[in-house]
Amino acid sequence: MTHPNPVPVPTLRDVAEAAGVHTATASRALNPKTRQQISAETARRVMRAAQALGYQPNSAARSLKTARSSTVGLVIPDLTNPLFPPIVRGVESVLESDGYNVWIVNTDNDEERERAKIESLRSRQVEGLIIATARLEHPLLGQLHEQGVTMVLINRQVDNLRIPAVTGDDATGVAAAVRHLADLGHTRIAHLSGPLSTSTGRVRSRAFRHAVRDLGLPGDLMVECGHWSEADGAAAMRALLARTTDFTAVVAGNDPIALGCYDVFAERGLSCPHDVSVIGFNDMPFLDKLRPPLTTVAVPHHELGAEAARMLLNCIDEPDRAARSVLLPASLVVRGSTAAPRATVLPEP
Amino acid sequence: MTHPNPVPVPTLRDVAEAAGVHTATASRALNPKTRQQISAETARRVMRAAQALGYQPNSAARSLKTARSSTVGLVIPDLTNPLFPPIVRGVESVLESDGYNVWIVNTDNDEERERAKIESLRSRQVEGLIIATARLEHPLLGQLHEQGVTMVLINRQVDNLRIPAVTGDDATGVAAAVRHLADLGHTRIAHLSGPLSTSTGRVRSRAFRHAVRDLGLPGDLMVECGHWSEADGAAAMRALLARTTDFTAVVAGNDPIALGCYDVFAERGLSCPHDVSVIGFNDMPFLDKLRPPLTTVAVPHHELGAEAARMLLNCIDEPDRAARSVLLPASLVVRGSTAAPRATVLPEP
């Protein structure tokens, strides 16, 4: 028989009856926290019965009664962006060991979707939110914060809000990138920043300005990309080249933007790193397989997620502890897209 | 005040009181399915009250009462494997429009983790499972199937079980790859297969055997990789080279295995595609950025997920319809890692 039955799933009551005790006793016997209120012998009987019946507690009933769900929501823009899977796994790695589960939702950076997804999470009684989609101005987060929703931000920050956040140390990452280029002898370094409406874009761009200024280099070689994408990176690089060819290195706002540079170099017959050095940001997978392998700033994404999860657990456990944000160190990964500049400037196209 | 209150979340009762009706009426007014049982005027009042209070139905209470959860479980080995995010999004894209939500769990291909995760999903009353981790022999799936759990398999099949599955058409993909190489003039084509304990590995390897046989080419150039990884691909390529250098092309079981070939070629000073042509499988992201860009077989992962979701919805709606499996077409993506063979065989190392 391939279709034997809609096997009636056993409830606590069934277990209790099988063990010859009351449901209350069965409940206590099954819960390690309350098991010592029950005689060892009875507890054993109950657990055996549960095992035999294949009993699984109905988590809906449990969270209805306890007003807890052992679930946290994880809000990300898009899972197919390779940045996020490691973050997800990082979050899960610490939450799971604490008995929590993770609900993942994708917002595609759409405000309406985001609102809807978060509402759905809240109706599922999540005990906290980890949010990796925050824009600088973000009314929704403000509302949630005022309603006392416990949450932690990843990778971005929101203006004027005291929400705990964990981010990569973009500033020192960018500084290391600039310093690396300067050490190679570059003096005219450009920056293709991400959208300045994101905190990441803004932080990295400011860090770049500071870094070049500190080294006494010109700080006017900057273009803002419309999105964090390869296409926008290429467009920005074209815009930069239309303005000037007097630069020998580029710090891209992230890896796709750097890939956009690769595309334009191929178009124009420019050689990387001989004509132009490029540095990306994030250290996405497979960058070491590119031609040339991309020098980039590695951000500890897994640890970012793990730390955010730890902070969230703290917030849940002690709601009125001060919210502290943390910065995780980023590190430069030197590969083949950076080299000493040629003696001359770029050839005119 | 940053810590105003643990705002008491409004319940249906609050809404009902605010609207001056009974909770039953409020419930019916809020549910589009039952709204016509209520006078338009009253329904409006209730909805307004709900809006004003920011009411969100408690989904735990709801699923306790209705014994439904509007949730399906999605079981994958590892989210950081770039194969899976598109599948996830594909699943979500069709499930969401039907009001379902998706629970994602990672098993890391560990049998114990998998069992635990699936139990946790079941205790959450998921209405169905989409499983992308099936091994050929898989006792757990057998049990679940006998218990009447509705589920759909992605990308793999399980021996002897009539579980609906949606998979890429690996056989024609491999055939296309072999045919492409033969058309280029290759006559000695090797295959670095994935583990033969997976249905994917087995199907592709058999397809390779058939394809070369149909073209009258030798079928003895095969090595099995221990895992679907770059390292194991490299090891397999080394093993192959230790055995013979008399081949001019390689069909890899998947993209990372092909990358492993790249690594060994770099070690040995072999040039791809001039000395050896390579074809991967899956068309992971960024393969077009490699040097050389990897020719590969593209599998429609998003559509795989979407179709699996559709099938699962069908199974949920009409449990006793025959389970049909579907095959989605794979297509060859020709890039730079394949070319006509040199006149001579490989140089001796």
Add this chain to the structure above:
DNA sequence: CAAGCCAGCGCAATCGTTTGCGGGAAACGA
């Protein structure tokens, strides 16, 4: 021997929704 204590267990209320059922009132036909 009586009083007190405690360990072990059962009772019953409760969480927030849904839903079958029944009742009151309005509307209708006769």
Add this chain to the structure above:
DNA sequence: TCGTTTCCCGCAAACGATTGCGCTGGCTTG
């Protein structure tokens, strides 16, 4: 005017687990 239908709506019982409280019986203690 009265009976009957129809339309809205309220009543109350679930769903399955948790938990404060109280009861019981066996034990210690003075």
